[in-house]
Each structure stands twice: as C-alpha cells, then as structure tokens.
Amino acid sequence: LASEPDWDVQDEVDFEFLGDKDGNPITLQTNVFVGGHGDREQRLRLWFDPAADFHDYSILWNPFHLV
Numbered sequence: 001l002a003s004e005p006d007w008d009v010q011d012e013v014d015f016e017f018l019g020d021k022d023g024n025p026i027t028l029q030t031n032v033f034v035g036g037h038g039d040r041e042q043r044l045r046l047w048f049d050p051a052a053d054f055h056d057y058s059i060l061w062n063p064f065h066l067v
Contacts, residue, residue, distance in 0.1 A: 010036060013059065017050055026050060032066060
C-alpha cells in the first residue's frame with residue numbers, strides 16, 4: 001500500500017509471504033516506510049499455509065499506530 005507514485009519518498013506498508021514448495025514454514029515479512037525510510041522490518045513464522053485457502057487480512061491504523 002503506497003501513498004504516492006514517487007517511490008523514493010512515499011509512505012508504504014509492505015506485506016510479503018516468503019516460503020517454498022518443499023513444505024518449509026511460511027514467513028510473513030512486513031515493513032513500514034515513512035518518507036521513503038524503512039528499517040521497520042519484522043518477520044513472523046506462520047502456523048498455517050496462507051496459500052491453502054482464501055484469507056481476508058486487514059490493517060488498522062490511525063495517526064499514531066499501525067496494527
């Protein structure tokens with residue numbers, strides 16, 4: 001999710017599912033960019049296969065928090 005088309009200064013929320021076809025655990029990698037600066041990366045090993053079924057995801061945010 002990006003705020004501006006100019007990629008080097010935008011605000012952005014990234015979600016990436018990292019895994020392989022060998023059955024290894026899937027990792028959710030996230031990052032938040034503000035004014036083009038990130039360094040807020042987090043990784044979480046998932047207890048389920050996100051590709052096995054349809055899932056709804058949501059983001060809650062306000063001027064002070066992103067959850």
